[in-house]
Amino acid sequence: MGLHVYGVVSAATTLQRVLHGRGEAPVSLVVYGDLAAVVSEVDSAARIRRDDLLAHARVLEAIVDDSTVLPMRFGVIVEDYDEVADIIHSAGEGRLTTLLGSFDGLVQLTVKAYHDQDQALRHLLRERPELRELRDQTAAAPSSYHSKIKLGEAIAANLDALASADASLLYAQLSGLAERIVLDEVSGGHKVLDAALLVQRDARAQTDEGIAQIRHTLPDRLSLRYIGPLPPYSFVDGQLAGEPAWG
């Protein structure tokens, strides 16, 4: 037996309904001082399945609907109920309480933007005559390996630049909608932007409208995904062990 730890809430938190965690086990709160750990029983030797990852996320998403929760990274498992207290103790009850308080009433909403590759390429070819020229040269000599590489390289560089420009534009639009924004690294692929917005739970309607407006004016080459509400994953990126991870 083991206990999977989903996150930490204030001791005053009550679960509004029965939640099921990993392996459908019921979720409970283990109170320690002013705090409580959100846990469910797991077989600590069990292999991690896709459903386990989803269960972790779903439990936290259900709690964040009406309460503030500090999310644990997946994988924190303790032996028994006594060890739950050790976790809170070793992380520092005071620090956790302060951190939890700093997110009071706030939720994370994540916005991810992606390039549609074809539309982005069309845009580049329209905007950049030198790329069209390169393309025409390549088409004229289809067997030329070198010219293809040269074209592909130029396209890759221009796509990167376009992605950065689009990301800056979106960031500027999004920054008016949040108390804080954290950008996660995007490197390569079609993802242009991965932004975590910290917003007041009560101000969600404005955020939704803001996102709708951004989506409305989005160029063809971009698509948005709007995800949440989530616990403040991107804002508690801290290692808690013996040493204070922040001041």
Next chain:
Amino acid sequence: MTVTQRTTNRYLERPAPSSLADVIDTILDKGLVIDIYVRVSLVGIELLTIDARIVIASVDTYLRFAEAVNRLDLTENGPEGLPELMEDITRNGAKHKTEGALEGVKEKVGEVFSRDDEDEDEDDSEDEDRSSRSRRRQSEPARKSTSSRRRDS
């Protein structure tokens, strides 16, 4: 599950619950860590991500980009016969076609985690539209080493 339907049409937009790819993105590298209690080995995930980055910068990618622009019909606006690179990425369902290669790779990580649940996920309707069953099978040989993970072809 967290979405409450409101009858007012004030909200033009509402956020969606996270998908498996989002979940992998967040819960495996964000959130509180109390490191002495991390009992699940997450070794390998960074390797996968790095691997994807290398692929993206490779000569092979340049060739694919060149193919993609050569096939592109500038007069057309809608999606057409998508070039190979897109096909690779869109294999996990049209709904998510704009997600990048990195997402795709991370999704594979999820499948690695779930290698034992082939027979028990009938109830998992949410992910079936991503045709994860067949993709899981495709990714089977790629599990042992990082060298063969390059997407298909």
